[in-house]
Amino acid sequence: MATTAPPTAPSKKVNRLGLTQASYKGKPSTLCKGCGHDSISSQLVKAFYEYGVEPYRVAKLSGIGCSSKTPAYWLSQSHGFNAVHGRMPSVATGSVLANRDLIAVGVSGDGDTASIGIGQFVHLLRRNLPIVYIVENNGVYGLTKGQFSATADLGSKLKTGVVNDLPAIDLCGLAVELGATYVARSFAGDPKQVVTLLKGAFGHNGTAFLDIISPCVTFNNHAGSTKSYTWGKENEELIQEVDFVPFFEDIDIEYEEGETANVELHDGSHIILKKIKRDYDPTDRRTALELLLDSGEKQQFLTGLIYVDTKKPTLIELLNMVDEPLATLPLDRIRPPQSALLEIMEALR
Amino acid sequence: MSTETVVDTSEPDVQSSIVNDFSIQIATINGSGSQSSNSVLMRAIFQMGVPVSGKNLFPSNIQGLPTWFTIRASKHSYVARNRDIDMLIAMNPQTAREDVQSLNPGATVVYEQSLGLDNVRDDLIFYPVPFGELAKDVIHEPRLRKLLANMIYVGVVGHLLSIEREEIQHAISKQFKAKAKAVELNVKAIDVGFEYAKENLKKADALRIERMDETAGKILIDGNAAGALGAMFAGVTVVTWYPITPSSSLVESLIQYMKEHRIDKETGKATFAVVQAEDELAAIGMVLGAAWAGARSLTSTSGPGISLMSEFVGLGYFAEIPAVIWDIQRVGPSTGLPTRTAQGDILSTYLLSHGDTKHILLFPSSAQECFEFGGTSFDLAERFQTPVFVMSDLDLGMNIWMSDPFAYPEQPIDRGKVLDADQLEKVSDWGRYKDVDGDGIPYRTLPGTKHARAAYFTRGSGHNAEAEYTERPDDYVKLIDRLQRKFDTARKHVPAPVIDIEDGAEIGIIAYGSTHWAIVESRDQLRNENDLMASYMRLRALPFNDALEAFVDQYERVYVVEQNHDAQVMQLIKLELAHRPELLKKLHSILNYDGHPIDARSVTEKLLARESERPSA
Numbered sequence: 001m002a003t004t005a006p007p008t009a010p011s012k013k014v015n016r017l018g019l020t021q022a023s024y025k026g027k028p029s030t031l032c033k034g035c036g037h038d039s040i041s042s043q044l045v046k047a048f049y050e051y052g053v054e055p056y057r058v059a060k061l062s063g064i065g066c067s068s069k070t071p072a073y074w075l076s077q078s079h080g081f082n083a084v085h086g087r088m089p090s091v092a093t094g095s096v097l098a099n100r101d102l103i104a105v106g107v108s109g110d111g112d113t114a115s116i117g118i119g120q121f122v123h124l125l126r127r128n129l130p131i132v133y134i135v136e137n138n139g140v141y142g143l144t145k146g147q148f149s150a151t152a153d154l155g156s157k158l159k160t161g162v163v164n165d166l167p168a169i170d171l172c173g174l175a176v177e178l179g180a181t182y183v184a185r186s187f188a189g190d191p192k193q194v195v196t197l198l199k200g201a202f203g204h205n206g207t208a209f210l211d212i213i214s215p216c217v218t219f220n221n222h223a224g225s226t227k228s229y230t231w232g233k234e235n236e237e238l239i240q241e242v243d244f245v246p247f248f249e250d251i252d253i254e255y256e257e258g259e260t261a262n263v264e265l266h267d268g269s270h271i272i273l274k275k276i277k278r279d280y281d282p283t284d285r286r287t288a289l290e291l292l293l294d295s296g297e298k299q300q301f302l303t304g305l306i307y308v309d310t311k312k313p314t315l316i317e318l319l320n321m322v323d324e325p326l327a328t329l330p331l332d333r334i335r336p337p338q339s340a341l342l343e344i345m346e347a348l349r
Numbered sequence: 350m351s352t353e354t355v356v357d358t359s360e361p362d363v364q365s366s367i368v369n370d371f372s373i374q375i376a377t378i379n380g381s382g383s384q385s386s387n388s389v390l391m392r393a394i395f396q397m398g399v400p401v402s403g404k405n406l407f408p409s410n411i412q413g414l415p416t417w418f419t420i421r422a423s424k425h426s427y428v429a430r431n432r433d434i435d436m437l438i439a440m441n442p443q444t445a446r447e448d449v450q451s452l453n454p455g456a457t458v459v460y461e462q463s464l465g466l467d468n469v470r471d472d473l474i475f476y477p478v479p480f481g482e483l484a485k486d487v488i489h490e491p492r493l494r495k496l497l498a499n500m501i502y503v504g505v506v507g508h509l510l511s512i513e514r515e516e517i518q519h520a521i522s523k524q525f526k527a528k529a530k531a532v533e534l535n536v537k538a539i540d541v542g543f544e545y546a547k548e549n550l551k552k553a554d555a556l557r558i559e560r561m562d563e564t565a566g567k568i569l570i571d572g573n574a575a576g577a578l579g580a581m582f583a584g585v586t587v588v589t590w591y592p593i594t595p596s597s598s599l600v601e602s603l604i605q606y607m608k609e610h611r612i613d614k615e616t617g618k619a620t621f622a623v624v625q626a627e628d629e630l631a632a633i634g635m636v637l638g639a640a641w642a643g644a645r646s647l648t649s650t651s652g653p654g655i656s657l658m659s660e661f662v663g664l665g666y667f668a669e670i671p672a673v674i675w676d677i678q679r680v681g682p683s684t685g686l687p688t689r690t691a692q693g694d695i696l697s698t699y700l701l702s703h704g705d706t707k708h709i710l711l712f713p714s715s716a717q718e719c720f721e722f723g724g725t726s727f728d729l730a731e732r733f734q735t736p737v738f739v740m741s742d743l744d745l746g747m748n749i750w751m752s753d754p755f756a757y758p759e760q761p762i763d764r765g766k767v768l769d770a771d772q773l774e775k776v777s778d779w780g781r782y783k784d785v786d787g788d789g790i791p792y793r794t795l796p797g798t799k800h801a802r803a804a805y806f807t808r809g810s811g812h813n814a815e816a817e818y819t820e821r822p823d824d825y826v827k828l829i830d831r832l833q834r835k836f837d838t839a840r841k842h843v844p845a846p847v848i849d850i851e852d853g854a855e856i857g858i859i860a861y862g863s864t865h866w867a868i869v870e871s872r873d874q875l876r877n878e879n880d881l882m883a884s885y886m887r888l889r890a891l892p893f894n895d896a897l898e899a900f901v902d903q904y905e906r907v908y909v910v911e912q913n914h915d916a917q918v919m920q921l922i923k924l925e926l927a928h929r930p931e932l933l934k935k936l937h938s939i940l941n942y943d944g945h946p947i948d949a950r951s952v953t954e955k956l957l958a959r960e961s962e963r964p965s966a
């Protein structure tokens with residue numbers, strides 16, 4: 001790195017890897033000022049920094065859309081892949097198969113995931129691919145100038161007055177039903193919760209899906225929209241309060257019987273869930289689906305950790321692959337010996 | 350076993366013996382188990398040292414529709430399809446009459462007696478056999494009886510053609526491997542056939558198999574299995590696919606081979622990943638993701654899948670990501686003739702996607718080349734950082750071919766211009782899309798490389814040499830021009846055409862892929878029967894190299910033979926030679942697009958017809 005300051009410079013705060021928060025930044029954003037996606041990018045930078053992710057290990061993947069542009073705006077020291085519209089899941093799958101050491105972080109939009117890409121999305125879920133999959137959900141196609149997406153709520157209105165008369169696809173519902181093992185919903189206007197849920201996702205092994213409502217200030221932030229900042233602020237209801245304790249820190253929170261639950265993640269980190277109104281067990285799939293159905297019907301905006309399963313095997317485990325990245329295995333491990341070919345030829349005579 | 354031949358001299362048109370040079374067609378019903386009997390018959394002939402080839406003409410159906418299998422024995426080692434059938438085994442009531450009608454006079458028919466075919470024509474030799482009845486003597490279970498009826502015909506034909514019973518028995522053991530019960534039953538069926546023929550059929554035809562020594566050391570394999578082996582020995586690590594005939598067996602063979610040979614001995618873990626994708630879009634997306642991250646990855650499909658991959662392939666071209674894509678070509682779209690062969694995807698694949706894309710295509714023409722190109726395709730894809738297509742077809746991919754055993758690849762694999770952290774440290778001004786060497790090929794880094802300057806952002810066409818986003822016209826022009834430079838470099842690296850110059854030749858023939866075998870034979874026909882010498886250029890890849898122009902220049906008339914309607918490669922040749930309009934007039938095309946593998950006789954006839962149209966000829 002081209003910094004002249006000594007790494008221990010007292011003025012600069014660093015994380016456990018000795019990296020400053022600034023080293024997790026990317027190129028300046030070219031999105032509209034105030035776009036929810038930019039807010040999520042900032043929270044990503046913060047979460048990477050606080051968790052202490054090594055940038056070189058991250059693969060940033062996205063489809064097409066305003067949201068899918070954002071991986072350029074964080075982690076400039078990570079490889080990024082801006083794929084084609086709706087096809088980020090397959091590219092992510094391939095890269096993780098090639099190099100299981102990569103930390104895949106996928107960013108998509110509601111158009112990218114819930115319409116053109118829904119086929120690949122559901123199959124990624126089904127495979128429980130290890131990835132952090134973020135949908136920056138604004139209910140419209142931002143990049144093509146404001147058409148409804150499939151996550152727009154029934155009865156919500158475009159700026160032009162057009163009313164959506166089709167039911168919304170609940171991406172969290174799909175995620176829980178089809179096999180994701182960490183499912184959360186959040187709101188770009190609630191940065192603290194976004195950061196916490198992201199860190200939890202980094203500690204999880206499997207598909208961590210985050211549906212983050214992310215207002216499009218240009219096309220979907222008006223009265224009548226259910227994806228606007230105002231609507232979000234007025235309607236957000238926390239399922240629980242989430243806290244994250246990384247594996248490298250001790251848990252010093254007091255447990256109150258029946259008031260908190262503690263989920264240990266794959267890497268030894270903990271998600272601490274504090275009860276607010278309801279008793280909610282995010283490790284129970286049926287409960288999660290019921291909550292989503294219920295809140296969907298009532299058009300409630302519930303945020304928090306919806307579902308977590310820390311036991312289900314991932315695609316990588318199911319494939320019983322060697323521990324090292326396939327991409328860089330030496331020739332003698334990927335080309336069978338001459339005797340193997342002779343044996344095969346003999347059988348074909 | 351008797352090999353004695355009783356020639357009935359009262360038959361007017363029985364000539365002297367036709368030895369090791371004829372075709373047998375077996376007409377059965379799909380799903381009736383005839384596949385094994387056909388293989389056994391073919392293998393038995395092969396084991397007698399006689400060159401054989403087998404072609405399965407099958408419907409898009411699992412059970413119930415008619416299917417034909419032709420076995421060609423050829424002492425000249427001709428392995429193209431033979432248009433003329435010398436012996437028909439008529440087992441299928443649905444098609445029996447039409448099958449008999451289509452034979453040339455003098456042909457032989459072995460048929461299920463109850464079909465009563467002998468009154469259909471009087472210029473054929475008929476052998477009625479009560480297969481159904483005979484099968485009852487072998488086994489009582491009705492389902493197995495059907496399967497065994499097919500094996501009985503092998504015994505009957507074995508007797509008629511003097512195929513040694515021991516070789517058939519050996520072929521059965523090979524076919525059913527360790528399954529002792531199956532071997533025993535099938536051998537019993539063979540004996541019933543032999544016995545019946547010996548007792549009841551009077552040899553009236555002239556066809557005979559005699560021992561030769563032309564197949565020693567050779568193997569029998571289909572092109573798809575050969576391609577799979579090529580990929581495995583080239584170190585493929587990520588394989589993705591979506592099932593489609595005729596390509597599925599490539600990946601299915603690969604899975605079998607990899608399970609055997611690519612599991613780490615100590616850990617029991619796989620040095621590969623195979624994923625059955627949700628569709629071809631996902632299959633190619635996974636390949637690109639994996640190759641971007643450094644894996645040797647491939648997918649295999651056919652025309653419909655290629656269409657679906659179009660957008661992604663364009664991204665691969667512009668973002669410069671390796672990919673190996675096998676296209677086992679078949680006829681037409683979904684409910685076209687999906688189980689018939691063609692070379693119909695050349696133009697659309699060469700230019701697949703949008704915005705000035707063009708691709709490297711390889712044309713294997715033999716099982717041997719499927720094996721070889723299984724590796725070459727990876728070397729080229731990684732060297733040129735671009736999708737590479739291996740254009741096989743149903744005939745090459747799914748039919749059984751005789752081949753020399755494959756040689757172990759001694760060369761190390763070419764992983765192309767990849768910089769690891771140490772190498773990057775020595776380069777001060779690395780840029781992902783910089784043309785440092787002047788060959789149009791940039792250097793890449795892999796995700797996961799632990800170096801502060803390793804990372805870059807991959808996107809479609811909007812990037813400059815540093816992989817930064819740009820929409821500047823000059824940047825885009827530079828990119829396109831460099832990609833062209835890279836493509837031109839590829840001309841010298843793709844497999845060169847194989848040229849066979851015939852002394853005194855006035856005409857040239859250009860062909861590629863599985864068409865090759867009909868050309869080999871047709872050239873002999875032209876020379877031996879018509880005194881017409883033809884030089885031959887077998888294309889093995891696109892883009893073309895300089896040899897094309899030189900070849901066309903050299904001959905008065907050049908025939909481009911291919912298995913599609915639109916003369917697809919000829920169109921590309923015309924584009925390539927557009928700067929020499931006088932050459933274009935020399936080009937003529939010979940086409941076959943009926944879904945059957947091309948045969949030599951048709952090529953010869955079409956070529957001669959064209960030749961005779963010439964005013965001065």
Ligand SMILES: Cc1ncc(C[n+]2csc(CCOP(=O)(O)OP(=O)(O)O)c2C)c(N)n1
Binds near residue numbers: 066
């Ligand atoms: C195959 C294809 N069809 C259409 C488009 C045009 N397109 C670009 S972005 C987009 C929608 C993006 O919406 P979303 O994923 O919600 O992202 P947002 O811009 O809202 O963040 C569409 C339809 C495209 N790029 N590719």
Ligand code: SF4
Binds near residue numbers: 032066
């Ligand atoms: S159009 Fe909407 S989604 Fe796109 S950048 Fe602007 S505010 Fe964000």
Ligand SMILES: [Mg+2]
Binds near residue numbers: 065109137140141149
């Ligand atoms: Mg959107």
